[in-house]
Amino acid sequence: MAMSFNKAPGPGETRDCTDPWNFVIVRSNGDVSLCCRSEVVGNVKRTPLPEVLESDQAKELRRGVWTGKLNYDCLRCSERGVATIEDLRARVRRGVSDRAAEEIASLRSERHVLRQIRSELLKERAGLHGHVGAIEGERDQLGRHAATLESELASLRAHGEALEAELARLREHAKVLEAERPQLRGHIANLEGENAALKRHGEALEAELARLREHTKVLEAERPQLRGHIANLEGENAALKGHADTLERENSGLKGHARAMDSDARGLREHAQALEAEMRGVHGHAQALEAERPHLQGHIQNLEREVANLHARLEAKRNPIKRILGLAKPK
Amino acid sequence: MTSEVDEIPPEMLRARPRTIYVEMTSRCNLLCTYCPVSQPDYKGEDLLMEPEALADVLLRAQPDEVQLSGHGETTMLRDWTRVARLLLARGLPVTITSNFAKRFNDEEIDTLARFRAVKISVDTTDADLQFQLRRGLKLDKLTDNLDRLVAHCESNFIEKPFLHISCTITHLNMPLVPDLVRWTHARKAHALALVNLVRHPDIEGAVKILHPSEVDPQGAVRAIEEAQRIADELGVRFDMEPGLIDSLEVGQTWQ
Numbered sequence: 001m002a003m004s005f006n007k008a009p010g011p012g013e014t015r016d017c018t019d020p021w022n023f024v025i026v027r028s029n030g031d032v033s034l035c036c037r038s039e040v041v042g043n044v045k046r047t048p049l050p051e052v053l054e055s056d057q058a059k060e061l062r063r064g065v066w067t068g069k070l071n072y073d074c075l076r077c078s079e080r081g082v083a084t085i086e087d088l089r090a091r092v093r094r095g096v097s098d099r100a101a102e103e104i105a106s107l108r109s110e111r112h113v114l115r116q117i118r119s120e121l122l123k124e125r126a127g128l129h130g131h132v133g134a135i136e137g138e139r140d141q142l143g144r145h146a147a148t149l150e151s152e153l154a155s156l157r158a159h160g161e162a163l164e165a166e167l168a169r170l171r172e173h174a175k176v177l178e179a180e181r182p183q184l185r186g187h188i189a190n191l192e193g194e195n196a197a198l199k200r201h202g203e204a205l206e207a208e209l210a211r212l213r214e215h216t217k218v219l220e221a222e223r224p225q226l227r228g229h230i231a232n233l234e235g236e237n238a239a240l241k242g243h244a245d246t247l248e249r250e251n252s253g254l255k256g257h258a259r260a261m262d263s264d265a266r267g268l269r270e271h272a273q274a275l276e277a278e279m280r281g282v283h284g285h286a287q288a289l290e291a292e293r294p295h296l297q298g299h300i301q302n303l304e305r306e307v308a309n310l311h312a313r314l315e316a317k318r319n320p321i322k323r324i325l326g327l328a329k330p331k
Numbered sequence: 332m333t334s335e336v337d338e339i340p341p342e343m344l345r346a347r348p349r350t351i352y353v354e355m356t357s358r359c360n361l362l363c364t365y366c367p368v369s370q371p372d373y374k375g376e377d378l379l380m381e382p383e384a385l386a387d388v389l390l391r392a393q394p395d396e397v398q399l400s401g402h403g404e405t406t407m408l409r410d411w412t413r414v415a416r417l418l419l420a421r422g423l424p425v426t427i428t429s430n431f432a433k434r435f436n437d438e439e440i441d442t443l444a445r446f447r448a449v450k451i452s453v454d455t456t457d458a459d460l461q462f463q464l465r466r467g468l469k470l471d472k473l474t475d476n477l478d479r480l481v482a483h484c485e486s487n488f489i490e491k492p493f494l495h496i497s498c499t500i501t502h503l504n505m506p507l508v509p510d511l512v513r514w515t516h517a518r519k520a521h522a523l524a525l526v527n528l529v530r531h532p533d534i535e536g537a538v539k540i541l542h543p544s545e546v547d548p549q550g551a552v553r554a555i556e557e558a559q560r561i562a563d564e565l566g567v568r569f570d571m572e573p574g575l576i577d578s579l580e581v582g583q584t585w586q
Contacts, residue, residue, distance in 0.1 A: 003586050005530075007577035020346075024350070026353050027354045049392065062343075079574045080573055080574055081577055123488075
């Protein structure tokens with residue numbers, strides 16, 4: 001069981017509540033109650049709502065609050081406070097009388113107009129928001145421009161002060177120049193003298209220039225002839241270059257031939273050297289043989305003598321035998 | 332027997348409905364500790380009524396306010412914006428009470444921006460306590476939704492709906508009400524309203540909550556006075572149910 005916390009009406013009092021007249025709740029199952037906590041007075045699934053609201057049960061609930069003879073739900077109501085019966089009845093009368101209904105209808109009509117006005121005002125507000133945004137943008141831009149101008153003004157003031165200082169300095173400089181003027185005049189006279197001398201020098205140079213120009217004309221006149229001569233020389237030069245190239249080529253051939261002949265000569269020289277070396281060997285050998293010849297001839301002679309001796313000896317020996325054998329020839 | 336005092340003129344028994352709540356659903360995406368939706372035997376359902384028919388019923392009554400709320404969370408419904416836009420298109424002054432627990436898409440934000448008033452349930456600026464009391468509500472997500480709604484109105488020059496912060500008072504969040512006033516102002520909401528607690532049976536596993544009158548009624552009154560002072564300074568409208576003050580002064584308990 002739920003517990004409620006409130007204050008119960010005393011004698012002459014009732015619940016300070018006009019819900020039974022003004023309030024309806026249609027539950028999800030179709031039940032209809034005249035406040036969130038009171039009993040059901042009908043069901044819209046079975047009975048149209050206007051009939052439910054004028055049902056005996058609904059009227060009984062109103063009667064209870066009107067008289068202060070509250071049912072249990074109203075007694076334990078935790079939401080509403082307590083009022084005297086008279087006060088409650090006065091409020092109900094204001095709420096349900098025809099005059100009140102007319103006032104309500106009038107107020108509703110007025111409310112409708114006010115809502116239309118409010119809608120227009122909302123649109124206007126939206127427009128003003130845009131305008132304010134533009135003005136704020138412009139203000140920001142002007143603020144930036146003002147800041148730029150301030151900065152420029154400060155800069156110009158500083159420039160003015162700088163110019164004043166420069167003017168004062170120039171005045172001082174002018175005084176110095178005034179003081180220097182006589183000296184400068186003398187200097188100017190010198191410069192003018194120098195200038196006259198330079199003019200004369202210039203005139204001399206002009207004359208020299210004219211002479212050189214004349215000479216240039218002569219040279220210009222000679223130029224075509226020199227050009228023809230140059231062309232001839234260039235032709236000759238080209239022919240000589242051709243001839244030189246031919247000679248170069250022949251030279252190159254001869255050099256090759258010379259290199260071959262050098263090579264052959266080197267071969268022949270080497271062969272000759274070898275022959276000479278061989279000849280020297282043969283000569284040496286011949287000389288050795290010639291040197292050996294007397295010795296050999298002596299040796300031959302010795303040998304011939306030896307042979308003769310031997311022959312003699314042999315004969316000597318032979319003769320006895322032959323004589324023995326009878327073979328000895330008569331001497 | 333009825334006395335003369337009890338007599339009531341017949342015209343005084345007629346209904347003049349100014350505020351009509353339409354409970355689009357009694358299901359909710361949160362299980363707040365103090366809400367009957369969190370009770371174990373609670374069952375929710377969706378309103379089965381064609382939007383056109385609903386609009387016809389409401390137009391005949393000519394109310395000053397049509398609030399698309401009840402016990403449940405209307406923004407849970409897939410096509411809630413379609414219904415809301417249809418009612419708005421018919422000229423009905425639509426309002427809503429929402430927990431802002433889910434992240435709204437741009438179309439939902441734009442729909443909320445067209446409402447006459449949006450009441451958002453926020454109990455405290457302490458994110459952890461909020462999470463305990465509301466069992467799943469993340470304060471940063473709620474804040475982001477609210478900030479996006481305000482920004483959408485401002486950037487599109489739409490008149491902001493009347494933004495009402497609704498705080499159900501318990502002994503846990505009562506001391507932080509002054510902070511909630513500052514938070515309300517910081518979020519550019521118009522008003523903060525304190526709702527008197529109806530204490531339902533404790534929920535297993537949930538933080539236990541008590542009515543401030545059960546713990547420290549004088550402290551609660553001081554917190555309310557401080558909150559009122561700050562609200563006056565900041566220009567935030569500060570409302571509370573009369574029953575809350577009565578309960579702190581008298582402390583009458585009903586079961």
